[in-house]
Amino acid sequence: MNALDWCFKKSIWVYHVNAGSCNGCDIEILNVLTPYYDVERFGIRLVHTPRHADALLVTGPVTRQVKERLLRLYEATPDPKLVVAVGSCPTGGGIWHNSYATLGGLGNVLPVAIYIPGCPPRPEAILYGVAQALGLVPQQVKKQEFVEVP
Numbered sequence: 001m002n003a004l005d006w007c008f009k010k011s012i013w014v015y016h017v018n019a020g021s022c023n024g025c026d027i028e029i030l031n032v033l034t035p036y037y038d039v040e041r042f043g044i045r046l047v048h049t050p051r052h053a054d055a056l057l058v059t060g061p062v063t064r065q066v067k068e069r070l071l072r073l074y075e076a077t078p079d080p081k082l083v084v085a086v087g088s089c090p091t092g093g094g095i096w097h098n099s100y101a102t103l104g105g106l107g108n109v110l111p112v113a114i115y116i117p118g119c120p121p122r123p124e125a126i127l128y129g130v131a132q133a134l135g136l137v138p139q140q141v142k143k144q145e146f147v148e149v150p
């Protein structure tokens with residue numbers, strides 16, 4: 001299901017959440033907001049409270065400490081809402097996938113609609129994920145579970 005099916009006819013306002021990120025992905029999110037990439041041409045706008053947001057843009061591997069706050073942010077976001085995982089960390093835990101301090105990825109805590117892998121993902125990849133959420137392009141990648149080789 002894409003975002004248009006959820007009645008986001010004109011624009012999606014997003015709230016950025018750092019769930020234990022190293023800031024690499026966060027910098028790339030700022031990058032797509034600059035005039036060079038200009039994500040606002042798709043109607044995407046960064047807002048400063050989850051109560052105004054249609055989507056949560058989450059970076060980081062989701063640490064145990066941040067889990068409760070993340071759930072409160074999700075509850076504070078009005079329905080219908082999208083959760084977008086930006087980076088390899090929220091996609092599957094990244095290099096922290098088996099750390100005692102993290103929860104192995106955002107999908108273990110919240111229902112994720114779009115995964116944008118990469119460490120960090122290029123601005124073009126973030127734009128592709130957004131375009132996918134808007135139903136402008138078909139999905140070409142799927143989430144894969146990490147399997148440890150014995």
Ligand code: SF4
Nearest residue numbers: 022024087088089119
């Ligand atoms: S995916 Fe890479 S750049 Fe992004 S938060 Fe994780 S370690 Fe940092």
